[in-house]
Amino acid sequence: MLIDINAYIGNWPYRKLRGTNLDALLERMNRFGVDKSVVANTNGIFYMDCKSANEELHEEIQVKKTYKDRFIPFATLNPLLPWWKQSLDICYQQFQMKGIRLYPLYHKYKLTDKCCIDLVTAARNYNMPVSIPMRMTDLRERSWLDVDEELNYNDIAGLVKEVPGAQYMILDARITEHAPATTNDSIDILKNANILFDSVRSSGVPVAGINGESLLYLLTTFGKDKIAFGTETPFLDYCSPFIRVAVFEEADEATKNMIWSGNARRMLGM
Numbered sequence: 001m002l003i004d005i006n007a008y009i010g011n012w013p014y015r016k017l018r019g020t021n022l023d024a025l026l027e028r029m030n031r032f033g034v035d036k037s038v039v040a041n042t043n044g045i046f047y048m049d050c051k052s053a054n055e056e057l058h059e060e061i062q063v064k065k066t067y068k069d070r071f072i073p074f075a076t077l078n079p080l081l082p083w084w085k086q087s088l089d090i091c092y093q094q095f096q097m098k099g100i101r102l103y104p105l106y107h108k109y110k111l112t113d114k115c116c117i118d119l120v121t122a123a124r125n126y127n128m129p130v131s132i133p134m135r136m137t138d139l140r141e142r143s144w145l146d147v148d149e150e151l152n153y154n155d156i157a158g159l160v161k162e163v164p165g166a167q168y169m170i171l172d173a174r175i176t177e178h179a180p181a182t183t184n185d186s187i188d189i190l191k192n193a194n195i196l197f198d199s200v201r202s203s204g205v206p207v208a209g210i211n212g213e214s215l216l217y218l219l220t221t222f223g224k225d226k227i228a229f230g231t232e233t234p235f236l237d238y239c240s241p242f243i244r245v246a247v248f249e250e251a252d253e254a255t256k257n258m259i260w261s262g263n264a265r266r267m268l269g270m
Contacts, residue, residue: 001261002034003268005131006171006198006230009060010042010053014143017234022060022067028238029070034231035261036070038131038169038268040101044076045136051087058095072268074099074131078107079115085122092126098268099129099169103136105147111159120159124166129267131169132156137235157186160193167267171230173197173218191222196263198230200241215248224255228264 009021019025022039029037044053054075061067075091077084077100091097100123104111111132123130135150142148156170197218218227231241245251245259264270 003261003264004034004037004231005169005228005264006232007037007039008042014146019234038072040074040076045103045106050076050078054091073097074101076101079119080109101131105149111155117162120163120166129167129169133171135172153182154186157189160189168195170197196228200230200232216250224258227259229260
């Protein structure tokens, strides 16, 4: 079984993306043998109210039974909006969304702000995983209008420390040469967290001076039960993420199966 924990529909204002609806995503999934995809709507990053983007995603999934069977919808939420609790309740109870996705760099808050801690706590109480992209695009290729920051593992650990009982999916899980060094305290926090790092940007071979680039780093530092397959489609080509895991020589077949789907199935209760 294959589960992709990092997929999107919706538009991106800074460059044209191909295949930004569920039909196109399903076509790619069928071609590459992906059984299910966790999907969020990028429009929620830019709408003044994320509620509309979640409604769009829900309505599109209702169109076909196949969509309901193959897609795992995650709600986009902004804790700075005063009605975030109402939006979360609707997404969980009415739309039956399985998790949430947060964009602190775009919505202008810190992961350790009280509003974010309150939202993640509420998601924890609903048993909804919290997915957080460390960045959306490579900063070297960003538009001058796009954000010029990215999260790091210390940022993630700060939130986990505040809400240790939540479930976390860390997307585009990598460290760049511009990121501050991950502290030992942060590593210890993440080791003990209920957390998954996606494989989308990680190569099989470590890059000198940037250990976060490597699947081997994630495996040896955090363990085989904390890595999950992700594609970041449609931002990246759909083939490369498969190759990264397939050629990962340091992982045996049992470990690869955990990366392909086992770890995601555990967190998603499948």
